[in-house]
Amino acid sequence: MRPIAVLTATMTAVLAVGAPVAVQAPALAGEPAEVRWENRMAQQALWSEAIDIAVSIDGATAYAVGTSLADVGDHEAPFVHAVDVATGATRWSTTLDQGMSVLDVEVNATTGQVLIGGTRWSGGQNEAVVTALTTAGEQAWTTAVPGRQLHGMTVDAVTGRVCAASATGTGGTWTTRCWSASGQSVFSRDYRSRSNSWPEAIVIDDVTHRVFVVGARTRNSRALVTTLAYSGGGKTLWRRSTRAEETYPSVQDVAIDSRTKRLYVLLDEGRRAVLIGQRTTDGTQAFKRTFGSGRPKTPRPLFVDVLPRSHRVVVTSHAKPRYRGTLRYLARDGRQVSLTGFSACCDLTRPVVDPTTDHLSIGWGPGTFDDGVPMDDEGVGAATWDTRGNRVRDLEISPAGQVRAVAAITSAGQDLLVFGDRPFSDADGAPRGSFLVAVR
Incomplete structure (x- = not known):
């Protein structure tokens, strides 16, 4: 379950079962955001790229994680930049091992430590790595799974246990490994999928402390989506495979609702989106919903989230042309209760x-090609919707031409934190490198 920052919604449709009724939402123009502060990092690097951001449990510190290249001939190195949310001042900044590709950053609610998960390559070998940093930026502990690449990391909000899903480079063997909040090994389990496949998502149930790993695989020309369920001690509780229509489906995202005992798996089957609701007790299917007509303009699924108070499920999609997107609200039984359309280009942040x-809430930016040329630079913005899909906030954060890409947004008190990259060129003294801004 994740918090969300939003895009520009232009229409809301509330759908009743059997009798759809469209309701036009009032226009809400993007208002200029009040930028309280901007923190610039990696300005002296030849190249930098923002990856993700996390906020401390008390909301006082933001941890921005990216990658930078300091000099010609060097290897890229991840950086972790801690920023005071109240003032924008840098608390501390550190770099991790060169040759490490960062996938995820989390804050452990029980210890306050910052967890960085990724894959490290060295001497032709790879290993999945999890590193914990203290609130002062010092390394508390680090651990690795040799011969594996990291595909997902998550933290138990109650026990502080850290779990990661990894696999061999060629796929076939999925490894689920968990550590205590202090970095001690709790369990390690392998699953041989008998196919060229990888685990694509991992989540923990905060109530039962069960660990769920999800991935797509193809066996004997049959496409399957497989979910593995482990107890907090590593015992295999159940294993379920669901038939997919496409030969090579992709698990885009997963979300869990501990209170209603539901696990939601979002698939991209190329021509359409598929959402599968599973019961966390035994893996049986509660519902399966398919969205999209199969035409090229069909929005591609990106994220699935659960609203913890109403227990509604929200699926975020985005597609060309004109980057028309949707927020689809579902009840826990799979019924669609609201549909909101939005149009914003081009990078969508994780909700x-x-x-x-x-x-x-969702943020968006210009999007880039590999050479750094914007796809459709309309600046940087963000928007927020309520539980009915009505847009309640729409912010213009930065005008066109000032930002190369936006990586992530999150909230801290009244502020919305936006993490992204400036253009590569520093002509005319323009700012460059990665940046973090607080707006409201």
């Missing part, structure tokens, strides 16, 4: 959900 209000 963020405010657990106190159920508001969902």
